[in-house]
Amino acid sequence: MSEFYMTEQIDKALAREYEAGFVSDVESETFMPGLDEDVIRRISEMKGEPEWMLEWRLSAFRDWLKMDEPDWALVDYPKIDFQAISYYSAPKSMKDKPKSLDEVDPELLRTYEKLGIPLIEQQMLAGVAVDAVFDSVSVVTTFREKLEEAGVIFCPISEAVHKHPDLVKKYLGSVVPKKDNYYAALNCAVFTDGSFVYIPKGTRCPMELSTYFRINEQNTGQFERTLIIADEGSHVSYLEGCTAPQRDENQLHAAVVELVALDDAEIKYSTVQNWYPGDEEGKGGIYNFVTKRGVCHTNAKISWTQVETGSAVTWKYPSCVLKGDNSIGEFYSVALTRGRQQADTGTKMIHLGKNTKSTIISKGISAGKSNNSYRGLVRMNPGAEGARNFTQCDSLLIGDQCGAHTFPYVESRNPSAIVEHEATTSKVSDEQMFLCQQRGLDPEKAVSMIVNGFCKEVFKELPMEFAVEAGKLLEISLEGSVG
Amino acid sequence: MSNLLTIKDLHASVEEKNIIKGLNLEVKPGEVHAIMGPNGAGKSTMGYVLSGRDGYSVESGSVTLDGEDLLDMETEERARAGLFLAFQYPVEIPGVSNLEFLKAAVDAQREARGEEAVTSAEFLKEAKAACKQVNLPVSFLKRGVNEGFSGGEKKRNELMQMLLLKPKLCILDETDSGLDIDALQVVAEGVNSQRSADRSFIVVTHYQRLLDYIKPDFVHVLSDGKIVKSGDASLAHELEAQGYAWLQTEPAEDELEG
Numbered sequence: 122m123s124e125f126y127m128t129e130q131i132d133k134a135l136a137r138e139y140e141a142g143f144v145s146d147v148e149s150e151t152f153m154p155g156l157d158e159d160v161i162r163r164i165s166e167m168k169g170e171p172e173w174m175l176e177w178r179l180s181a182f183r184d185w186l187k188m189d190e191p192d193w194a195l196v197d198y199p200k201i202d203f204q205a206i207s208y209y210s211a212p213k214s215m216k217d218k219p220k221s222l223d224e225v226d227p228e229l230l231r232t233y234e235k236l237g238i239p240l241i242e243q244q245m246l247a248g249v250a251v252d253a254v255f256d257s258v259s260v261v262t263t264f265r266e267k268l269e270e271a272g273v274i275f276c277p278i279s280e281a282v283h284k285h286p287d288l289v290k291k292y293l294g295s296v297v298p299k300k301d302n303y304y305a306a307l308n309c310a311v312f313t314d315g316s317f318v319y320i321p322k323g324t325r326c327p328m329e330l331s332t333y334f335r336i337n338e339q340n341t342g343q344f345e346r347t348l349i350i351a352d353e354g355s356h357v358s359y360l361e362g363c364t365a366p367q368r369d370e371n372q373l374h375a376a377v378v379e380l381v382a383l384d385d386a387e388i389k390y391s392t393v394q395n396w397y398p399g400d401e402e403g404k405g406g407i408y409n410f411v412t413k414r415g416v417c418h419t420n421a422k423i424s425w426t427q428v429e430t431g432s433a434v435t436w437k438y439p440s441c442v443l444k445g446d447n448s449i450g451e452f453y454s455v456a457l458t459r460g461r462q463q464a465d466t467g468t469k470m471i472h473l474g475k476n477t478k479s480t481i482i483s484k485g486i487s488a489g490k491s492n493n494s495y496r497g498l499v500r501m502n503p504g505a506e507g508a509r510n511f512t513q514c515d516s517l518l519i520g521d522q523c524g525a526h527t528f529p530y531v532e533s534r535n536p537s538a539i540v541e542h543e544a545t546t547s548k549v550s551d552e553q554m555f556l557c558q559q560r561g562l563d564p565e566k567a568v569s570m571i572v573n574g575f576c577k578e579v580f581k582e583l584p585m586e587f588a589v590e591a592g593k594l595l596e597i598s599l600e601g602s603v604g
Numbered sequence: 605m606s607n608l609l610t611i612k613d614l615h616a617s618v619e620e621k622n623i624i625k626g627l628n629l630e631v632k633p634g635e636v637h638a639i640m641g642p643n644g645a646g647k648s649t650m651g652y653v654l655s656g657r658d659g660y661s662v663e664s665g666s667v668t669l670d671g672e673d674l675l676d677m678e679t680e681e682r683a684r685a686g687l688f689l690a691f692q693y694p695v696e697i698p699g700v701s702n703l704e705f706l707k708a709a710v711d712a713q714r715e716a717r718g719e720e721a722v723t724s725a726e727f728l729k730e731a732k733a734a735c736k737q738v739n740l741p742v743s744f745l746k747r748g749v750n751e752g753f754s755g756g757e758k759k760r761n762e763l764m765q766m767l768l769l770k771p772k773l774c775i776l777d778e779t780d781s782g783l784d785i786d787a788l789q790v791v792a793e794g795v796n797s798q799r800s801a802d803r804s805f806i807v808v809t810h811y812q813r814l815l816d817y818i819k820p821d822f823v824h825v826l827s828d829g830k831i832v833k834s835g836d837a838s839l840a841h842e843l844e845a846q847g848y849a850w851l852q853t854e855p856a857e858d859e860l861e862g
Contacts, residue, residue: 552695555657556749558679559689560709560765561716570708574699574748 139397142367145232145337149256151210154340156203158182161310164209168279168313171286181299181309188303194465195494195526196434198371198408206373208311210338211258225261229253236364238333249360250275252332256341257313264328271327273357274319278346281317288319292350296379296414296442304375304410304436312346312377320355320386329584331360334374336396336407342373349379351386351421358389358584364431365397369405371433380415380423384445387422388415391583392439396431401489403461406433413437419445419474426582429456429464438496440469443477443508450479453579457572458491458523467497467528472505472538481512484576487523494526501538508538516546517575519568547575606671608633608804609773614665616653622663623649625829631773634801638815638840639808641826642848647808648692650826651775655689656682669773683709684716686772690762690779697749702761703731705749706768713769734767737797739790756787763794774798775806780814792817812844 152160161182165175190201214226222230222240233240233253240253240261250264252275259277268275274285281289299309316332336343351357365372374396382388390413399406409432415423425439441450452468470479479499487493499510516525531540549571557567573580609631616624623646631637641647653660654667656679667674669685677685697705707727714721722730728745735742738760750758759779766774776795780788795805795818807818815823815837823839824831827848833839 550695551658553697555679556691556695556697557705557709559655559657559683560705560769561680561683561713562708563680563712566708566712570700570705571697574697577699 141364144366147212185306196463207341210256210341249329252316272321278317305412308377312344315345315347318349320351322352323354326357334363336365345376347378350381353383354385356387361392376411378413382421384419389424392427394429399433409435411437413439416442417448422449424451426453435464437466442471446474452481453582454483455576455579457486458493459488462491465494467495469498472508475506477508479510483514485516488519492524496528498530501533510540512542514544615663636805636820638820638823645826646829651777688771690776692778694758703745734764755782812840815840
């Protein structure tokens with residue numbers, strides 16, 4: 122009886138509206154669908170790129186042609202026709218490269234305002250600088266002057282290619298090689314925009330940096346590319362958010378994010394992923410195939426925190442290469458799937474240096490007819506003397522038609538290394554719901570409270586502004602029509 | 605004085621099995637009623653049916669709380685109307701702090717009654733006082749609901765919730781089970797401190813022991829889903845001396861109902 126009751130209650134509670142599902146009426150210049158070397162040349166031309174950048178793209182494309190789409194993840198989707206996707210779309214108004222906010226199309230500014238991210242600096246959260254990426258271009262990057270005073274570079278990567286070619290040449294592809302995997306290679310060939318961050322030696326970035334990705338145009342793919350370099354002894358906290366309109370067709374988002382933490386540097390990278398997840402029957406939604414990786418030099422630390430509530434299919438493993446001695450990698454994740462969503466997500470912690478440490482806390486919540494998998498690799502290389510890992514994977518099932526899976530891979534080649542793995546699977550129980558309701562809470566509030574409690578260890582890792590947003594997002598995700 | 609709770613010829617079932625078979629009970633404001641009876645008599649079921657736990661279906665009969673049709677309300681509406689059930693086995697809600705949980709519950713109840721919300725500071729003050737009263741360290745407010753609590757701590761936590769929610773009718777479901785004598789006294793003192801002219805209690809217990817500390821106005825014996833004998837506090841002692849075995853050999857139910 123309780124099984125049935127739970128399923129019914131939760132289904133109601135989960136029948137939510139996707140609030141970011143609107144389409145902005147912006148006139149865009151969009152490439153015809155299709156992918157060949159000519160398309161790549163045109164993307165490069167649109168960006169006015171130097172020859173070396175084009176060559177880099179083309180070599181990635183040639184590699185990609187020889188690669189196969191990976192099929193090892195526990196996700197099931199129809200084969201993607203890469204010739205049916207448009208690889209470039211930008212608002213026409215962006216062609217003349219507006220110099221200031223006053224010159225930016227008000228419709229674009231309104232779009233971000235509607236999403237709760239006002240780009241007018243006076244209206245913004247004081248401590249957060251934003252790079253707003255709309256389809257294939259960066260619309261605006263705020264607080265740049267203030268950041269420049271501190272020597273921090275925060276700009277669209279398309280701009281960094283021109284203004285900071287040495288840094289881009291040195292680090293682009295240094296963490297995720299061009300041939301790393303199928304989607305990464307595709308991204309290298311066709312990436313359009315994303316953020317570039319450089320924090321100089323010994324500098325603590327004076328504000329949170331954040332990029333907000335928005336897909337708007339139909340039939341386009343978004344191929345974001347982000348590169349963050351924290352020079353020796355520096356510190357930065359970076360946030361990323363993303364949404365897309367509600368459409369019946371699937372859209373591809375294949376991003377690459379590279380983080381470089383030089384000696385004694387620290388990068389905290391947080392994501393709240395809320396791409397359109399498709400409808401209850403699994404129609405539409407974003408395919409989110411993302412490669413994120415960071416390398417830690419001596420005493421450096423990289424911390425990934427992700428809250429994944431959107432996308433029809435998620436394939437994403439933010440990883441740390443702990444190259445330097447005493448370096449630290451962390452991965453905190455909440456992945457919520459409902460309806461027909463599928464998520465195969467986790468991390469890789471590659472311990473190369475001595476006394477390296479990694480922590481993995483993964484919270485998977487599955488509802489509806491969704492499938493949620495944790496897939497994680499912990500590798501202790503022969504040189505990883507005294508290295509340690511702690512992994513905790515918790516799954517929460519809501520209803521009885523969803524799936525939760527855990528695929529931990531441990532490779533230890535150093536006997537002094539210690540790897541710990543804990544895993545639990547639990548359900549939102551009838552007893553918990555009854556307790557909450559008996560104390561006067563409605564079922565919606567009860568579910569969202571129980572789920573939030575389950576995620577607590579991860580939420581406390583998010584920067585303050587995001588923790589609130591993530592909590593709200595879960596609440597919206599769990600919101601419905603319970604009367 | 606009109607009744608706070610009126611149960612008339614209630615029949616209820618769980619998983620298609622009849623458990624409550626013609627229950628009648630009247631509780632006036634301020635009264636303490638003890639429900640005793642052998643295992644399987646339907647004591648806990650009665651609490652679940654009254655509080656509207658899903659899966660417990662009412663076949664016939666009526667229940668009113670303060671004149672309102674209780675059976676017509678959702679579980680949470682019954683709670684907001686002033687019905688509180690102290691659980692025999694309180695469940696854990698990991699990661700949700702006691703304070704957060706209690707504040708949400710109090711907020712929901714106040715909102716439903718059209719009362720103004722209490723500020724976080726005010727609430728914290730009240731919650732700390734409630735902790736003290738039930739002899740729980742204030743640190744329990746920060747811990748997950750019942751997470752890792754001992755049996756006694758869980759029962760005291762239930763009592764703390766009662767203190768903060770200020771219900772009209774409290775059903776204590778075998779609150780004495782698993783408690784040692786000291787813990788029992790703390791719980792009983794807490795309950796006694798809450799006795800007032802506008803709060804009634806239904807104390808469900810298997811043993812008379814609890815009733816040495818919480819003096820009932822009435823004692824009822826529940827057997828096979830209905831009340832077979834009612835009396836004052838002395839009935840509890842009688843039962844303690846005789847056990848429940850005599851119930852099995854008593855004549856047909858209707859004769860006893862009288």
